[in-house]
Amino acid sequence: MTAPAPAGYGVNFVPLRYRGVAVSRVEVPLDEASLRAHLLGRPAYRRTRFIVLRSPAGTAVVRVTRAEPEPLLSPITEVSLLAGPQECADVCDPEADTGIPSQLAAAAVRLAPGARVVVVEGRYAHVNFIVEPRPIRIVVREVVPPEPAKLADQARRIVAVSEDLPPVEIVEELVRLDRLALQRPAEHYLLPCRGSGGEVPGARVSYLDEHPERADWTLLGCTRSLQIHEGFYGDVPPIVDFCPKRQLQGPGPLLTKCCMQEEHVESGDGWVAVPWGASLEHVRDALRRIADREAPAWAPG
Incomplete structure (x- = not known):
């Protein structure tokens, strides 16, 4: 024995x-x-x-x-x-x-x-x-396109080279724009930016960052894009809110992002959120916060 x-x-x-x-x-x-x-x-x-x-x-x-x-x-x-x-x-x-x-x-x-x-x-x-290998399963929730999902890709790249993080497994939970659009069918959608590459099959698509002429559209966006829309056009359109931070519960520790955070990382019970345009340093900070909470006593020996 x-x-x-x-x-x-x-x-x-x-x-x-x-x-x-x-x-x-x-x-x-x-x-x-x-x-x-x-x-x-x-x-x-x-x-x-x-x-x-x-x-x-x-x-x-x-x-x-x-x-x-x-x-x-x-x-x-x-x-x-x-x-x-x-x-x-x-x-x-x-x-x-x-x-x-x-x-x-x-x-x-x-x-x-x-x-x-x-x-x-x-x-x-x-x-x-x-x-006893039991990697911490971190759920990364974000909106696609663009693809690959940037935040999940950043997280994977960091854990793939980090000697000081406990074992981590990154699990994607992706919110697709074209599927979100089905919540509010429309002939014309306004997306925050062309750079995302977002399309809605069967519908016309415009992009807020190009400041198009006002039309009868439904915004596929979030609080920040709604604020920009109001600044451009002086009104609030119908909206399908795609912010991945709206729902902070998940099957495990959650890593997500929010465009209302410009330069800081936020965290709460079971979740951490980085800015929408997060740097690798933002993501590393977020992963460290999750690791410290999920495996507080872990250290390589």
């Missing part, structure tokens, strides 16, 4: 740097007593904190402590089993950067669903592992 893992190695634990993870092939049994007998007294490199041990019987992961922290090589004095072969999966994904928690977790969930500890050999042939 596998011994309990040392305290502090729970859900989504990832070593801080894969250079702290050594890999060794052994011929001894992969139980804690045998591995302890095999490893105690052996010299280990200064950065080594964990060892992935591979044998014909499978893979195990141990935590090790060295006699002295500073010398380049120092003998191993303590060995604790994190996972034996019954709990440990060993997979390969050449495209995954195993130093990025979200990429590591995505590979683990895809290639070894249900495993408590997953060792991944990834890009650059680097090896790392994750304990």
Whole structure:
């Protein structure tokens, strides 16, 4: 029976740097007593904190402590089993950067669903592992077109290179303009800007940013575009409000955007909103707020 893992190695634990993870092939049994007998007294490199041990019987992961922290090589004095072969999966994904928690977790969930500890050999042939991979599912709600959905794309790009965020999975919840238009059928719609590429099949479309001559139209827009319309034409048209921030409940933590926020990030219970033209820094701030709330104690080890 596998011994309990040392305290502090729970859900989504990832070593801080894969250079702290050594890999060794052994011929001894992969139980804690045998591995302890095999490893105690052996010299280990200064950065080594964990060892992935591979044998014909499978893979195990141990935590090790060295006699002295500073010398380049120092003998191993303590060995604790994190996972034996019954709990440990060993997979390969050449495209995954195993130093990025979200990429590591995505590979683990895809290639070894249900495993408590997953060792991944990834890009650059680097090896790392994750304990109980359960990425935080962040729902990104926004309006399309344009496509790809900008906010979801920005969020994915950030988690794909962030070493300091816990594992995150981005889930799109897209609001399509042409489907929204069906809530208020009209022959002529006014959209906020031509740059979005929005069209409504079977209807005439004008764009507010081009300041067209006033016509009998229905605005597919939000509070800000309504304000601009009133400034241009002095009246308020029929409107289908597409603001993705109108509904802040969701199946998980929600990331969305609002054009009433010009340069700041807002957050509340279960949601964070960035400006409509959010920078990557805005989106990173939003993701960090969600991560701090959803996994307050998480830190790479």
